[in-house]
Amino acid sequence: MTVVDDRPETVAPAPRRRPNRLLALLRNSWRQLTSMRTALILLFLLAVAAIPGSVLPQRGISPEKVNEYFVDHPDWAPRLDRIGAFEVFGSVWFSAIYLLLFTSLIGCITPRLRDHIRALRSRPPAAPKRMARLPQHTVLPAPPGGAVAIAEVLRKRRWRVEVRGDEVSAEKGYLKETGNLLFHTSLIAVLISVALGSWYGWSGNRLLVAGADNSFCNTRQQYAEAKLGPQVDSADLPRFCLRLDDFQARFLPSGQPEFFNATVTVDGPDEPTRSADFSVNSPLRLGDASVYLLGHGYAPVIRYTDRFGNSQVSDEPFLTTGDMGLTSEGLAAFPDANVDPATGQRAPNEQMAFTGIYLPTAPEQAPFVRSEYPTERNPALNLVAYRGNLGLDAGIPGSVYQLDQRQVRAGKVQEVGTKLLRKGETWKLDDGTTVEFLGTERYVTLSIRHDPGATPLLISCGFLLVGLMGSLFGRRRRVFFRVVPADPAEGSPTDGSSLVEAGGLPRADYPGFADEFAQLIAAVNGDERASAGADSSDRAGVREGAE
Amino acid sequence: MSALSDNLVTFAILAYLIAMIGHAVEYALGNARTRVAAAAPVRELVGAGGGVVPTPPSAPVPSSAAADRSARRARLAGLIGVGATAVAALLHLAALVTRGLAADRMPWGNMYEFVLTVTFIGVAAWLVVLWKRPSLRKLGLFLTLVMVLLVATAELVLYVPIVPLVPALNSYWFVIHVSTIVFASGIFLLGAVPAVGFLMRNGYEQGKRSFPYTLAKRLPGAVSLERLTFALHAFAFPIFTFAVIAGAIWAEAAWGRPWGWDPKETWAFISWVVYAGYLHARATPSVKRNVATWLAVLGFLTMLMNLFGVNIFFTGLHSYGGLD
Numbered sequence: 002m003t004v005v006d007d008r009p010e011t012v013a014p015a016p017r018r019r020p021n022r023l024l025a026l027l028r029n030s031w032r033q034l035t036s037m038r039t040a041l042i043l044l045f046l047l048a049v050a051a052i053p054g055s056v057l058p059q060r061g062i063s064p065e066k067v068n069e070y071f072v073d074h075p076d077w078a079p080r081l082d083r084i085g086a087f088e089v090f091g092s093v094w095f096s097a098i099y100l101l102l103f104t105s106l107i108g109c110i111t112p113r114l115r116d117h118i119r120a121l122r123s124r125p126p127a128a129p130k131r132m133a134r135l136p137q138h139t140v141l142p143a144p145p146g147g148a149v150a151i152a153e154v155l156r157k158r159r160w161r162v163e164v165r166g167d168e169v170s171a172e173k174g175y176l177k178e179t180g181n182l183l184f185h186t187s188l189i190a191v192l193i194s195v196a197l198g199s200w201y202g203w204s205g206n207r208l209l210v211a212g213a214d215n216s217f218c219n220t221r222q223q224y225a226e227a228k229l230g231p232q233v234d235s236a237d238l239p240r241f242c243l244r245l246d247d248f249q250a251r252f253l254p255s256g257q258p259e260f261f262n263a264t265v266t267v268d269g270p271d272e273p274t275r276s277a278d279f280s281v282n283s284p285l286r287l288g289d290a291s292v293y294l295l296g297h298g299y300a301p302v303i304r305y306t307d308r309f310g311n312s313q314v315s316d317e318p319f320l321t322t323g324d325m326g327l328t329s330e331g332l333a334a335f336p337d338a339n340v341d342p343a344t345g346q347r348a349p350n351e352q353m354a355f356t357g358i359y360l361p362t363a364p365e366q367a368p369f370v371r372s373e374y375p376t377e378r379n380p381a382l383n384l385v386a387y388r389g390n391l392g393l394d395a396g397i398p399g400s401v402y403q404l405d406q407r408q409v410r411a412g413k414v415q416e417v418g419t420k421l422l423r424k425g426e427t428w429k430l431d432d433g434t435t436v437e438f439l440g441t442e443r444y445v446t447l448s449i450r451h452d453p454g455a456t457p458l459l460i461s462c463g464f465l466l467v468g469l470m471g472s473l474f475g476r477r478r479r480v481f482f483r484v485v486p487a488d489p490a491e492g493s494p495t496d497g498s499s500l501v502e503a504g505g506l507p508r509a510d511y512p513g514f515a516d517e518f519a520q521l522i523a524a525v526n527g528d529e530r531a532s533a534g535a536d537s538s539d540r541a542g543v544r545e546g547a548e
Numbered sequence: 549m550s551a552l553s554d555n556l557v558t559f560a561i562l563a564y565l566i567a568m569i570g571h572a573v574e575y576a577l578g579n580a581r582t583r584v585a586a587a588a589p590v591r592e593l594v595g596a597g598g599g600v601v602p603t604p605p606s607a608p609v610p611s612s613a614a615a616d617r618s619a620r621r622a623r624l625a626g627l628i629g630v631g632a633t634a635v636a637a638l639l640h641l642a643a644l645v646t647r648g649l650a651a652d653r654m655p656w657g658n659m660y661e662f663v664l665t666v667t668f669i670g671v672a673a674w675l676v677v678l679w680k681r682p683s684l685r686k687l688g689l690f691l692t693l694v695m696v697l698l699v700a701t702a703e704l705v706l707y708v709p710i711v712p713l714v715p716a717l718n719s720y721w722f723v724i725h726v727s728t729i730v731f732a733s734g735i736f737l738l739g740a741v742p743a744v745g746f747l748m749r750n751g752y753e754q755g756k757r758s759f760p761y762t763l764a765k766r767l768p769g770a771v772s773l774e775r776l777t778f779a780l781h782a783f784a785f786p787i788f789t790f791a792v793i794a795g796a797i798w799a800e801a802a803w804g805r806p807w808g809w810d811p812k813e814t815w816a817f818i819s820w821v822v823y824a825g826y827l828h829a830r831a832t833p834s835v836k837r838n839v840a841t842w843l844a845v846l847g848f849l850t851m852l853m854n855l856f857g858v859n860i861f862f863t864g865l866h867s868y869g870g871l872d
Contacts, residue, residue: 037832041825048821048850055814055862062809062864090809195807204804253712261715282719282802293804448804455800462793469789473782473827509831512775 034101035108043102050098054089057081061088103192110185117178124163125170128481129504135481137505137518141526143484144501151482151501154525160480169482177509180471187465194461198454203229203238208318209245210300210444215316216244216266219290219449239289239451241269246276248297248443252375256325263294263445289451296321296446301359301382302439303333307351308432309342318444319359320402326372329359331402336393339434352391354414355436356404357384369421382422382438386430389414477508480521501525549650550710556643557664557703563636564695570629571689575766577622626685630678633692637671640699644668651710656726657717658868659859663702667695669734677738677776684742684768684776691741698737717868721798728791732784733851736823739780740848743841746773750838774837778830781844785823792816803865812866815854822847 033039058066067087071078085092132138144150151169152162160171205224209217217223219242221235229235244266251260262280270288279285285292300318307313319331332354339351362374363381370383392408408414420428422438429435483502503522507514644665648655655661674691678684713722748764767773795816796806807813826847829840858864 037828037834041829041832041835044821044825044828048818048825051814051818051821054809055811055858059809255711257711258715259712260718281715282721282798284801284804291804293802295804450804452800452805455806458806459797462796466786466790466793469786473786510778 031108034105036105037109040102040105040109043098043105047095047098047102050089050095053086054095057086057089059087059089061090099192103189106185106188110182113178114182114186117175117182120178121175125161125172125479127165128168128170128483132481132483132502132504135504135506137480137503137515139503139518139522141501141503141522143499144525144527147484147499148482151484151525155480155521158521158524167484170479171481172477172479174475174477174508176471177475177477178472180468180473180475183468184465184472185468187461187468190461191458191465194454194458196454197457198230198452200230200232202450202452202454203227203233204448204450204452206295206446206448208298208444208446209243210316210318211245211248211442212316213244215442216242218242224449239270239287241267241287241290243267243292243447245443245445248445250297250375256373256375258375261294261297263297289453291450293448293450294445295448298327298329298444298446299359299361299377299441300444301331301333301357301441303355303357303382303384304437304439305333305335305338305353305355306435306437307335307339307353308434309339311338311340311342313337314439316442317401319357324371325375327361327375328370328372329361330357331359332356332400332404334391334393334401334404336391349390350413351388352393353434354387354391354404355384356387357382359383359441363421377441380424380441383419384422384428384436384438385419386417386428386436387414388417388432476511476514478511478514478517479506479508480504480518481506482525549646553643553646553650554703554707556639556646557699560636560639560643561696561699561703563632563639564692564699567629567632567636568689568692568696570625570627570632571686571692574622574626574629575686575689577618577625578766626688629688629692630685633671633688633695634675636692636695637668637675640664640668640671647710651712653713654723654726656722656730657711657713658706658708659855660702660706660708662726662730663698663706663855665730666733666737667698667702669731670737671695673735673738673780674741677780681772681776684772686766686768687742687745687773690745691738694737694741714868716802719798719802721794721801725791725794725798728787728794732788732791733855735780735784735787736848736851739777739784740845742773742776742780743844743848746770746777746841747838747845749773750841774841777841777844781823781826781830781847785827788820788823792820808865810866811858811862811864812854815850815858819847819850819854822850 058070060067070087071082081087085094089095129135146153148164148167148169152164152171155162155169155171158173160173161175162169162171205221205227207217207223207225209215219238219240221227221229221238245263246266247264249260249262249264250258252258260280262278264276264278265285266274267277267285267287268274270290277285279292279294281294284294298318298321300316302314302316304312304314313335315333315335317331317333319329322328322330334355335353337347338353339348340346341348358370360369360372360379360381360383361376362372362378363369364371364373369381387404387409390408390413392405392413404414409416417430422428422436424438424440427435427437481504484499485502486499503518503525505514505518505521644655644661647661647664651657656665671691674688678688745764745767748760749767750770751761752764752767753770795813799808799813800806822843826840826843829835829843830837858866
């Protein structure tokens, strides 16, 4: 990714007795890969390859939408899946592009880093013989003090100066290349930080219902879904327990949320039991782990009393359906219902389950399917009762939020009835058993994570930004001065009448260089006359470009 | 206050329209200054204009005066355009301030407010550029056209009444992340104008005389347009980079991860990569300047996609557009 390179080519055409074809191929491929052209193509490919990641649903972000896509497009989905279109950012082709790009990057910056270190340690090169060929050139009367005085002026202006007899060479703007290298090295650091995070990090999501009976401890088994990096063992998870004590939410009249706050009791790690608050935008930091509040909802408390008079209570969370009014759907299952207390005999066909829609603010009239407001202004629970074998004993994993529809279709579970229950109301079923809607508990959706790559990532990004600014706004340029005795034919070759030939070379596109050069000449000269002279000719060039 | 803001937006659109007309008139009357400044071609130009102005070709003095008058008129129209742009920018700013006061927060809560702020940054930066380089004035025609289109789109399509921020946006990162995104987007928006101008003007200077290139007949020179394009993008890119980093820091606090390939994040990544490609291509001597500039234009298209496409077609965590 060389921008301007005026170094002579160091590749000497060394005559070889037997050119190794394989080596030549490798060398040429490497050169191709590290060329700017390839890097640009790879950059462009990277951008194009990211597009499907935004168009198609992605497993890592919304697995349920991927399933929906499979249902909606049964022909296309498996084919797309085969090429990794639902996991674009982890797919082979996406990884191939960025790994090639980073290889190209490393191949490019390594020699540049070497060259730059050499440049930083070397002295500015000798002045060219014919300064008139440089983009900036002027002749001025020599200042008193000659080359040494000129060097002094340049040093004051923070140029790196080298005096060789009557010649002064100076260079400035190493920051550009330093920034450039810093920027690209930081990019590699960003990639490494992300990799660290995914290798050594872990995360899990779960719902936490309020109340002491529902407290959660940070173990693998307690997560609904958990992702552990390849280098993380279940035993590595920090030990702490959380209990949701309170959840507050405030909403606007329109139903738009305005404020959330969760109060929890935290036990551990390495700290005594304490109370803590957290909310959206301010996660709970527990040592290595951070707890994020992602969502909230209601868990209806439902008591079922079976024909033996045994009561059981369910407070399973009902999942919000995504509307403003927090209409929620869920399941209260009682697989241990109607077990004869005398014999302990299980009754697999007498199990009970209730699917329901919970409406925090039910409308005045039917249909009772959509809540009108997210807080509990008129709570109502629309229940459908089922009796039969719920299929929970078969050992087949099923959702705790949905009734196993296979059992319904197979006729093993039968619908018993439907009823809308207000808070505190009791519904007597056909067999004399009762179900009672006691109220609700709040629940929160939590994401608990540990990302060891986050801090290195932040630091790398900081360096990246600094480097970027250096590379964009730094400007490397050189100036040369040569004190020449005035032409003896024209006057006496005394010290006072000698002249200074000056030249300037910007090493990148730098429209303002003419101005800077003119100012420098004026400073060297100690008067404004030369500056004006240099100005008029040089600025004209700039104007021409600008108009 | 909210109604006042809405009215101010309408007035701003009108002022942009007036500015556009002013610039268009200047454009139509021709490149006056070069006619006057270039002494030698005067006779030729008079000859060319002879059909319109019945002046004997043997008397160049009065026709030179006519050219002079026409030049003055064109210049006046252009200056009216600039003046109207400045007035429009002030109205635009007032609309934003009143909207912010009415909402009691920074006016960046939804797509309407976002577009309104981005366009304001664009026009404010344009006025700064114009102040530094008055010779670029004729680019104002394209800029005001973009302004009219975008601000009118905001007013007609994206408008939503004022509501407070959702809890997820209620953070100081909102100010840091969104302000820098808005600022960078505004500069990129302005940068796209000379980029397109350069592509047309460059073609024109290479002798192309078909439709889009002829529009560039009176634009400033290709070299200066290209320089301006680069300067604006080089200025905006680090700000955009910072904004994306700030977004990642905020996302870590709000959503538990710095980067999650949410559609908005994905498109910000795409824009970043394309603009990085532009800057690299611009710095590589072997890449032609018009190829590089196409990348800048492409980058702006990805920004537009991120604003309109992602808000309207995709659902994600950044669904704050306010459109249902």
